[in-house]
Amino acid sequence: MPVEEFVAGWISGALGLVLGHPFDTVKVRLQTQTTYQGITDCMVKIYRHESILGFFKGMSFPIASIAVVNSVLFGVYSNSLLALTATSHRERRAQPPSYTHVFIAGCAGGFMQAYCLAPFDLIKVRLQNQTEPRAKPGSPPPRYRGPVHCATSIFQKEGPRGLFRGAWALTLRDTPTLGIYFVTYEALCRQGTPEGQNPSSSTVLVAGGFAGITSWITATPLDVIKSRMQMDGLTRKAYQGLLDCVVSSMRQEGPGVFFRGLTINSARAFPVNAVTFLSYEYLLRWWG
Numbered sequence: 001m002p003v004e005e006f007v008a009g010w011i012s013g014a015l016g017l018v019l020g021h022p023f024d025t026v027k028v029r030l031q032t033q034t035t036y037q038g039i040t041d042c043m044v045k046i047y048r049h050e051s052i053l054g055f056f057k058g059m060s061f062p063i064a065s066i067a068v069v070n071s072v073l074f075g076v077y078s079n080s081l082l083a084l085t086a087t088s089h090r091e092r093r094a095q096p097p098s099y100t101h102v103f104i105a106g107c108a109g110g111f112m113q114a115y116c117l118a119p120f121d122l123i124k125v126r127l128q129n130q131t132e133p134r135a136k137p138g139s140p141p142p143r144y145r146g147p148v149h150c151a152t153s154i155f156q157k158e159g160p161r162g163l164f165r166g167a168w169a170l171t172l173r174d175t176p177t178l179g180i181y182f183v184t185y186e187a188l189c190r191q192g193t194p195e196g197q198n199p200s201s202s203t204v205l206v207a208g209g210f211a212g213i214t215s216w217i218t219a220t221p222l223d224v225i226k227s228r229m230q231m232d233g234l235t236r237k238a239y240q241g242l243l244d245c246v247v248s249s250m251r252q253e254g255p256g257v258f259f260r261g262l263t264i265n266s267a268r269a270f271p272v273n274a275v276t277f278l279s280y281e282y283l284l285r286w287w288g
């Protein structure tokens, strides 16, 4: 099994992650808390109460986990294409796979990454939702002192299954949308590149950016549900399950609730995924 795709996926994912984390914190707060009036209000409040560090809450765990998560996504995607089309990544420009194969391989990558991502994403969302400023004398201490404390607290209170809270919503979010992600990327690269050649850097940036936007637009409704399921039970249990979360959210806040965080998700998705795909392509070309 070729391993270059796994390593390239890891490095490119880490670059994208650092770039997008501040946007991600704003998105998670907008999806799960009702105290903010919009993106600007949320950004100003985070900056005022928590300083610039507030935007980077919960980042250390994703950085550590991106090695697993993104290498699984890109590695499973590329190796599924190899199994479906019998072409390695070097041969795929000359013999491009069909979009159906790209979609199936993307769904396989999305499904596998969701299970690796679930506990890390849960801890990230719980830490991002802590509004207490860091290390301010006199202020009440936050519920979790950091990612390890967060993981052990969840484990102690809810058992190992607690670490997979929201995992179903995450799997439903990522399986089809990662198929859409890779199909959009491939389609835009092919459109902007003469047959048989490698796409230029600008084509990769644009195709990667739009792949991110398209996939996140389709992922946002389940992203909202996932974040709510992950926060549920912290103080009191509001939802019986995924379906109940969908119905209650819709009843209480109307259909607009499923698009919470859409603007910030899309603004974040372009640079993050442009950089992710550019570094992924170049690392693979560099390694031959």
Ligand SMILES: CN(C)C(=N)NCCC[C@H](N)C(=O)O
Pocket: 013, 016, 017, 173, 174, 177, 178, 181, 212, 215, 216, 219, 269, 272, 273, 276
């Ligand atoms: C719609 N979904 C779930 C995705 N496109 N997922 C791929 C992740 C890409 C990048 N790390 C990001 O966070 O945008």
